Structure formats: structure tokens, C-alpha cells
Amino acid sequence: MKKISQPDVTKADTLYDDIVARKRNKDFVKRLSKYESYIKGRYTTYKTNLMTLENINKSIIVVDDDKEAIHSSFTSSFKKNIKDGELKQVYDECKGICPFCGTSKLEEVDHYIPKEHYPEFTLYPLNLIPICNKCNKQKGDKFLDGTNVRNFINFYADDVDDIEFLKVDIDFNSSDIEKSTKIKYIADFSKIQDIYVRQIVENHYRELNLLERYGDAASEEISNLSLIVSNQEDENEAEIKNAVERTVIGGKNGQLKRAGKNDWKYLLYEKMLAINYIDALVKFYLNKVSD
Numbered sequence: 477m478k479k480i481s482q483p484d485v486t487k488a489d490t491l492y493d494d495i496v497a498r499k500r501n502k503d504f505v506k507r508l509s510k511y512e513s514y515i516k517g518r519y520t521t522y523k524t525n526l527m528t529l530e531n532i533n534k535s536i537i538v539v540d541d542d543k544e545a546i547h548s549s550f551t552s553s554f555k556k557n558i559k560d561g562e563l564k565q566v567y568d569e570c571k572g573i574c575p576f577c578g579t580s581k582l583e584e585v586d587h588y589i590p591k592e593h594y595p596e597f598t599l600y601p602l603n604l605i606p607i608c609n610k611c612n613k614q615k616g617d618k619f620l621d622g623t624n625v626r627n628f629i630n631f632y633a634d635d636v637d638d639i640e641f642l643k644v645d646i647d648f649n650s651s652d653i654e655k656s657t658k659i660k661y662i663a664d665f666s667k668i669q670d671i672y673v674r675q676i677v678e679n680h681y682r683e684l685n686l687l688e689r690y691g692d693a694a695s696e697e698i699s700n701l702s703l704i705v706s707n708q709e710d711e712n713e714a715e716i717k718n719a720v721e722r723t724v725i726g727g728k729n730g731q732l733k734r735a736g737k738n739d740w741k742y743l744l745y746e747k748m749l750a751i752n753y754i755d756a757l758v759k760f761y762l763n764k765v766s767d
């Protein structure tokens with residue numbers, strides 16, 4: 477949920493010119509050229525309104541063939557070039573994890589403002605955010621809700637990390653930790669004072685079904701840790717516990733630094749340490765091994 481550095485857009489116009497120059501299809505070139513000054517002007521509008529993208533006027537590009545001509549510029553080679561160019565810093569900061577959910581790997585490039593309704597932003601680097609396949613599917617062509625509030629957090633503009641609104645509860649019975657562990661993420665959006673930002677964050681969580689996805693990701697994480705413990709050859713309980721604890725503490729600090737205070741994994745690790753979950757986990761699996 478941390479903000480990401482904005483991609484460099486100083487050469488956005490050149491990016492557009494290169495695409496037009498390389499297009500072979502004369503009809504596409506004609507269609508693209510018709511909108512050249514409009515598209516470049518819209519880039520400036522986007523940058524100026526980055527904090528309030530909901531105020532951007534509707535696109536004038538509504539003819540399907542015109543849209544198609546612009547959309548077809550978003551090729552795999554364009555995506556590759558931008559990944560190594562304008563979005564390089566963005567990819568470095570994401571460390572392979574989708575910023576929208578924080579649980580899945582990066583697989584695609586999202587158009588924050590959907591290219592279906594705003595084709596002019598198809599190639600604009602500030603409108604491009606790396607994303608996972610699941611989030612991209614759930615996001616679809618959504619941008620604004622019924623009250624003109626954005627449906628998703630914009631990780632180049634919105635800063636929601638200074639407020640702690642997410643927490644996790646872990647419930648378990650130490651006699652059968654494997655079957656009894658229940659994980660529940662709870663979001664208290666009322667902690668976000670700014671009502672507009674609050675609604676964006678609420679929308680984002682609802683649209684991407686985040687609380688449930690965090691729960692699933694956390695269960696998987698705990699299974700992985702259990703596997704590490706049950707695969708230990710050494711049966712020295714204290715040593716195993718120390719080793720797992722070190723892993724969790726290291727992971728916790730890394731997550732906080734990378735993803736911030738409302739990151740599901742940071743909160744999970746912190747909770748596990750606070751309630752001595754690792755101690756119970758190690759005891760349970762070592763007893764199981766010696767049984």
C-alpha cells in the first residue's frame with residue numbers, strides 16, 4: 477500500500493511520435509495523426525490533475541476504429557521497452573509483487589484510467605502501473621464509482637500509508653495448530669480522516685476483494701512456515717524456534733520497508749511474534765515428528 481515513485485514522463489511525446497513513425501498501417505497512421513495534438517495536450521492534463529484524476533473530462537475519441545488504431549500501439553515490444561525504460565524504477569520498487577493486492581506476482585501492465593474509455597492514455601507512462609492478472613481482471617474498465625470517486629488507489633499519487641487501518645487476528649488451539657488456525661483481516665476505514673481518500677480505499681478493498689485474498693495468502697504463508705519446521709532434521713526445539721523467528725523478524729522488517737504498515741504480510745508476521753505463534757507451531761510439529 478505504499479506509494480511508488482512516478483515514472484518519468486518528460487519524453488512521453490517522443491514515445492508517441494516513435495509509435496506513429498513506426499506504424500505500417502496507413503489507415504492507423506491517419507487515424508492517430510488526427511488526434512496528435514489532442515493526445516499530447518491530454519498528457520499535460522493528466523500530469524496536472526494527477527492528484528484529482530476524477531476531474532478529467534471525458535475523451536473525445538469515441539469512434540471504434542479510432543480507438544482500435546490507438547489501442548493497437550500497445551504492443552508487447554512497447555511494453556517491454558517501457559518496462560526497461562520509463563517504468564524501470566517502478567518495477568524495481570515493486571520487487572515483483574502487485575501493488576494493488578500485495579499478494580500476487582506482477583504479470584501485466586494496467587491502464588489506471590481504462591484505455592477503453594480514454595484511449596489517449598494508452599501509451600502514457602503515468603497511466604501505466606504493473607499489476608497481477610487477478611487484479612487486472614477484477615479491475616476491468618472500472619475507474620469511477622457512482623458518486624464520481626475513484627474505484628482504485630493510484631499508487632503514483634495517493635498516499636495512504638501514514639494511517640494504520642488494517643489489522644489481523646489469529647485464533648488457534650495449540651493442541652492442534654494445523655487444523656485450528658483461523659486468520660481474519662479487519663479494516664477500520666473510519667481511521668482515514670479524509671473522507672474522499674477513505675472512499676477510494678474502501679472501493680479498492682471491495683473491488684479487489686482484498687480482505688479475503690489476504691486471508692488466503694496468510695494461510696498459505698503459514699503452511700509454508702509449517703513445512704519449514706516439519707522438514708527440520710535437527711530436533712533441538714530452541715534452535716529451530718530461533719531460526720524460524722529470525723526468518724519472520726527479517727521478513728517483517730523487509731515488508732514494512734517495502735510495502736508499509738497496512739501490508740498483510742507485515743501485519744501477519746508482527747502478530748505471529750506478538751502471540752508466540754511460532755513457539756506453538758514449532759512445539760506442535762516437533763511433537764508430530766517424534767510421535
Ligand SMILES: [Zn+2]
Pocket residue numbers: 574575576577578579580607608609610611612
Ligand atoms: Zn494484484
